[in-house]
Amino acid sequence: MADRNQHRVRDATVEELSFRPGQNLAVWYVDDSMWHERLVLWPDMRPGEVSSWWILTPDLDVYSERYDLNPAEGPSRVRIKGTTFKYWSRFSEPTYRFRDALEDDEVKSYMKQVIEDIKKDGSWDDSKIPEKIFNRAGKEETSTAYLGRVLIPRRIAGKGAGVLTLPAAEPLESPLAYSEEVLAAMGPLSPAPEGFIWISEENGYGKRIGEELEVSAGEGVMLNHEVALVKLRRGWIKGRKMKIEDVPAYVEQVRRRYQEYLDEGRLQEDLGLAAKPEAKPKEDDAASPEDARVLAIDWDAQGERYKEFKVAVQESEEYQWKDWPLEGPLCCLFLLKQMFRTAGSPKAWLATWARFKQVQEGDRIMFELRTLVDAIELAATYDQVNAPALASFETISRRIMAIVDAFSAGSSSAPDWGAAKIITGYKGPEDVVSPTLRQWAARRGKDEVELHQARTKMRDARKSLVDEAMAVSDGSLPSTAAPKKKGKGRGRGLTPPAQE
Secondary structure, eight states: OHHHHHTOOOOOOGGGOOOOTTOEEEEEOTTOSSEEEEEEEEEOOSTTOTTEEEEEOTTOOEEEEEOSSOTTTSOSEEEEBTTTBSOGGGOSSOEEOOSSOOOHHHHHHHHHHHHHHHHHHTOOOGGGOOSEEEOTTSOEEEHHHHHGGGTSOOOOOOOOOOOOOOOOOOOOSSSSOOOHHHHHHOEEOOOOOTTEEEEESSOBTTBOTTOBOOOOTTSEEESSSSEEEEEOSSSEEEEEEEEGGGHHHHHHHHHHHHHHHHHHOHHHHHTTOOOOOOOOOOTTTTTSOSOTTBOOOOBOTTSOBOOOHHHHHHHOOOOOOTTOSSOSOOOHHHHHHHHHHHHSSHHHHHHHHHHHHTOOTTOHHHHHHHHHHHHHHHIIIIIOBOGGGOHHHHHHHHHHHHHHHHHHHSOSSSOOOSOOOOOOSOOOTTTTSOHHHHHHHHHHHHHHHHHHHHHHHHHHHHHHHHHHHHHHHTTOOOOOSOOOOOOSSOOOOOOOOOOO
């Protein structure tokens, strides 16, 4: 009997909703008919988000979700594997789970992605780092032991005279043979020793010049003791091994060298290309790239044109144009960032928002939103354009914000299109409306009302002056003398004197 009770399935209480990374959950939403599996990745370190956690879904979407059993902001029921249930087969309702079991390396990569995003967002808090993490075998490990150098700060070793010796590579089967000098220098990639770091020497595949490259032994080719081609998930990138303290100066040197080529046209001269005379740029174009409308083209592992939405958001930039056709602040980049932070992609955000607002799949507004969201996702992942610099996508973004704001102020059956609710500190799927845009709209409305009131007062004043002038010309201007007082009684008064 004791063993049967131990394996009984039950819902977790609010007091039990304190997780550790690596735990698997089963969550239930009020508008759904099945349980959904979730993998806990990391706590949400933003101020005030004590109940929010970054999770991974069976669709491999990563986003922050709130766990306080409030159905308006997250799941209404939660079950914790190993705590409130042991076997998925004991569930009486359908379950939507991961197709394949995840390996530790996969989980570590998702955790690293979340940690990098938290640090870039500026909300990293060392005091909120979990002490323990569950590995895929269900055993606890310390966070530093599980994630390694992702959490451990590097020590800069003292200067020494050691020399890194690499084994010679086996000759490749090819009609052409490498020279002995090249073969002696080449070898399998090895991680950087203590006090050194691998950095990217070029932009591409989501990496910037000077950004650290996390290398694994054998996952690349070393061309000599400090230069290598590092294999990333989507391609190869040139890396350089350097002392940590020398990185900032070297990165600045590389960027300055590239900038000189761009400014002076030295690249065309070195390649033997005749430089064409260029028209004098406009003031608003002088500090912009040659074409701010496009991003660097990326391909996936199968050679198909594809850029991850996260990478597209990181590479996107806003530009101010003097002849910008739209009024108000720029909002497209804000929308892209919020979609990524709340759901991971525009399509995932739409699914989360529709479930949150209980908007049915067949609702007319869903057809419009699905078209707009698909346009944004294709622009980032396939077209690979810099959407925040385009007026067309600024227009699409504002339409999405208008729809979300209307449903925020009203309901799914009666959205309020006339006003917007006060923006709170909570960042959920509906918080994609730019606060700056809303403030600007309120100021414009106030100005219109004040202008209308001023014009009304001026018309009334002019009408009063005209009426007085006409009364004077007709001689019918009312007297300003005080009216005579009437007697109170009906007496006869004084008798006139007698006539002689």
